[in-house]
Amino acid sequence: MTAPYVPQMALYREWLKETRRLEFADFDEMRRWSVTDIDGFWQSVWDYFDIQSPTPHSAVLANRKMPGAVWFPGASVNYARQIFRHVEPAHAAGLPALISSGEDGVLTETSWPELRRKAAALALHLKANGVRSGDRVAAYLPNIPETIIALLATVSLGAIWSVCAPDMAAPAVIDRFKQIEPKVLIACDAVTYAGRRHDRHSVIDELRRALPTVQHVVLHSESAAAETRLASILAGRSAEIDAFEPEWLPFDHPLWIVYSSGTTGLPKPILHSHGGMIVVALPLSTLHNDVGCSYQANSFGERFHWYSSTGWIMWNCQVNALLNGTTCCIFDGSPGGSKDKPDWTTLWRFVAEAKATFFGAGAAFFANCTKADIDLAAIGDLSRLRILGSTGSPLSADTQSWFNERFAALAKINGNAAQADMWWANISGGTDFAGAFIGGNRELPQTPGTMQCRLLGCAVEAFDEQGRAVIDEVGELVCTEPLPSMPLRFWNDPGDARYRASYFETYPDNFDGSGRGPVWRHGDWLKINPDGSCVIYGRSDATINRHGLRMGTSELYSAIEALPEVLDSMVVDLEYLGRDSYMPLFVVLREGIALDAAMKARINKAVEAGLSRRFLPNDIFAVTEIPRTLSGKKQELPVKKLLLGHPVEKVINRDAMANPGCLDWYLDFAKSYLSKQAGAA
Numbered sequence: 001m002t003a004p005y006v007p008q009m010a011l012y013r014e015w016l017k018e019t020r021r022l023e024f025a026d027f028d029e030m031r032r033w034s035v036t037d038i039d040g041f042w043q044s045v046w047d048y049f050d051i052q053s054p055t056p057h058s059a060v061l062a063n064r065k066m067p068g069a070v071w072f073p074g075a076s077v078n079y080a081r082q083i084f085r086h087v088e089p090a091h092a093a094g095l096p097a098l099i100s101s102g103e104d105g106v107l108t109e110t111s112w113p114e115l116r117r118k119a120a121a122l123a124l125h126l127k128a129n130g131v132r133s134g135d136r137v138a139a140y141l142p143n144i145p146e147t148i149i150a151l152l153a154t155v156s157l158g159a160i161w162s163v164c165a166p167d168m169a170a171p172a173v174i175d176r177f178k179q180i181e182p183k184v185l186i187a188c189d190a191v192t193y194a195g196r197r198h199d200r201h202s203v204i205d206e207l208r209r210a211l212p213t214v215q216h217v218v219l220h221s222e223s224a225a226a227e228t229r230l231a232s233i234l235a236g237r238s239a240e241i242d243a244f245e246p247e248w249l250p251f252d253h254p255l256w257i258v259y260s261s262g263t264t265g266l267p268k269p270i271l272h273s274h275g276g277m278i279v280v281a282l283p284l285s286t287l288h289n290d291v292g293c294s295y296q297a298n299s300f301g302e303r304f305h306w307y308s309s310t311g312w313i314m315w316n317c318q319v320n321a322l323l324n325g326t327t328c329c330i331f332d333g334s335p336g337g338s339k340d341k342p343d344w345t346t347l348w349r350f351v352a353e354a355k356a357t358f359f360g361a362g363a364a365f366f367a368n369c370t371k372a373d374i375d376l377a378a379i380g381d382l383s384r385l386r387i388l389g390s391t392g393s394p395l396s397a398d399t400q401s402w403f404n405e406r407f408a409a410l411a412k413i414n415g416n417a418a419q420a421d422m423w424w425a426n427i428s429g430g431t432d433f434a435g436a437f438i439g440g441n442r443e444l445p446q447t448p449g450t451m452q453c454r455l456l457g458c459a460v461e462a463f464d465e466q467g468r469a470v471i472d473e474v475g476e477l478v479c480t481e482p483l484p485s486m487p488l489r490f491w492n493d494p495g496d497a498r499y500r501a502s503y504f505e506t507y508p509d510n511f512d513g514s515g516r517g518p519v520w521r522h523g524d525w526l527k528i529n530p531d532g533s534c535v536i537y538g539r540s541d542a543t544i545n546r547h548g549l550r551m552g553t554s555e556l557y558s559a560i561e562a563l564p565e566v567l568d569s570m571v572v573d574l575e576y577l578g579r580d581s582y583m584p585l586f587v588v589l590r591e592g593i594a595l596d597a598a599m600k601a602r603i604n605k606a607v608e609a610g611l612s613r614r615f616l617p618n619d620i621f622a623v624t625e626i627p628r629t630l631s632g633k634k635q636e637l638p639v640k641k642l643l644l645g646h647p648v649e650k651v652i653n654r655d656a657m658a659n660p661g662c663l664d665w666y667l668d669f670a671k672s673y674l675s676k677q678a679g680a681a
Helices: 008-020 026-038 038-048 079-084 087-092 111-128 143-158 168-178 202-209 230-234 239-243 276-288 311-322 348-352 362-370 399-415 417-421 494-503 555-562 597-610 634-642 659-680
Strands: 061-063 098-102 108-111 136-140 158-163 185-187 188-193 197-201 216-218 254-259 267-273 303-306 327-332 358-360 385-393 421-428 429-430 435-439 459-462 476-478 519-527 533-538 542-544 550-551 566-570 585-589 619-622
Touching: 008 026, 008 038, 008 276, 026 038, 079 143, 079 276, 079 311, 087 108, 087 111, 098 143, 098 348, 108 111, 111 216, 111 230, 111 239, 111 597, 136 143, 136 168, 143 158, 143 254, 143 311, 143 327, 158 168, 158 399, 168 202, 168 267, 185 202, 197 566, 202 216, 216 230, 254 276, 254 311, 267 276, 276 311, 276 435, 303 311, 303 348, 311 327, 327 348, 348 358, 358 362, 362 399, 399 417, 421 533, 429 519, 429 555, 494 519, 533 555, 542 555, 555 566, 555 597, 566 634, 585 597, 597 619, 634 659
Parallel strands: 098 327, 136 158, 136 185, 158 254, 185 216, 303 327, 303 358, 358 385, 385 421, 585 619
Antiparallel strands: 098 108, 188 197, 254 267, 429 435, 459 476, 476 519, 519 533, 542 550, 566 585
């Protein structure tokens, strides 16, 4: 590429000028246009990305309310069709659709024609076994090409996809799949993670017993009968397969069901639409993540990698890269080696070998890399890497600065001057709407510890306790206007009762006297800085309120976990109904480090230096693990409720935990704490 690279956001802005005669003084003005002229903005997304439909839409937003917005009525789309439109041009440019690897380090490429052919073969197999539009296909599969192929095959028919990761125990999977009553189960009978092969035959047997609606099972296995073996089905070739095309579906036709982490009760099955996902994913992936169509001009032949298991919404967002003709790089396995042999260079070596241009992961991954003090220069050729992405929890300024310094040094070695100022596309969103509210913009300045902007089309505000939008203050993250990817509904939720309770009860109809409808409350603490950049402070229901000062837990973790001796931490604030605040801190220390007086003093000093003496914990306890959800989130609120005397069965679902074995320690701690409280009363 000889011409200088132009950011994707700049290309879109110029397109708006040429085709819409719209000019903006800055990004903030363009963002405000996108959330006030809602029809104009989302129609521009439709046109800019040339979304195709054999039937015209009669409106953009026909019903402007939450929940219940009606988008692009009359239009017909298909998620798989949007991906397969790139087959010929991408293949002609010599670009693969998928690059995959596991812990063995062997790279495999899947071509665009192969992706389409295999999806067609499986789609016809499913159709022959009775799968029709609206049926649910459940998958218990890892992050491998076959899983993406199975998704595309399913949605090609108008059937509804849902996947659980094979590291999930049978009860957790059953809690999810039993609610949606699948007709077909596609499952693996073994998976490799952290150097160990884990048999899953017993889980499949349990799933078959617990899911009576399943009429057909396809196995990703070497030992299954050929007629039910996924590999045999995908190897099929015929004129019918070659001629297969995905069905045209209404814009709001159900696409997939994803699940909330479900800390209490059954996980919430969240239903998203074909059209909503297409029109929201394209501007996020392209404009805000600055990843252009791989085979078009002004592109680096993009190769997108976001490390994820199939149990996290980032797996879906990773697949979304295919919607714009981008090569998707997927890794199946542990990102940090094994317990006996930790290795935080694993993903970096995959990124180097796959020649990825974008590398995203959870914030905790990058923090672990800094603690391990990995040597980027010794990993391999990272010269094509131009963007880093982070989500899942707030990325600390220290972690981001650490990598910036390393890439600046690496740039001198490999001669890639652009890496001297590595750009981070840090995002914050959720499973709830399969997208992001806060993210990046290549054209804006970036400051470690902050996210650059609110996304186009996202009417995001920080609300104070009176429901007023505030700037430069921490408030509730809300969205005041509909988004196309907000859930259609929750599955099996009569009257949308659970859906409304989850997002719309805090700010219901006309809550502020303005006459507007409900406002989406996301459950995060957000501060919008005067320059438009944003900081996420963690979950709003796990906030610290010390002596009248409110603080998100993420800032405390940034201070504490910067200490090399601290591997992980969790804090809860037991201020409740006028009681004095009691804030215990739980820490996981490196092997061989004792929580003695000197170590406690170091932790307190870090809190005092990073925040304030106001936020010093009342007590510090050494633990072996911090309880986390299956998607990796610290379970602050359930532990807080345990310490406030709530019964465990009302507070936490062990099957929704990544490490349920650690819960017993916290139950014993809560029992002891509550006993002391009762004695003091």
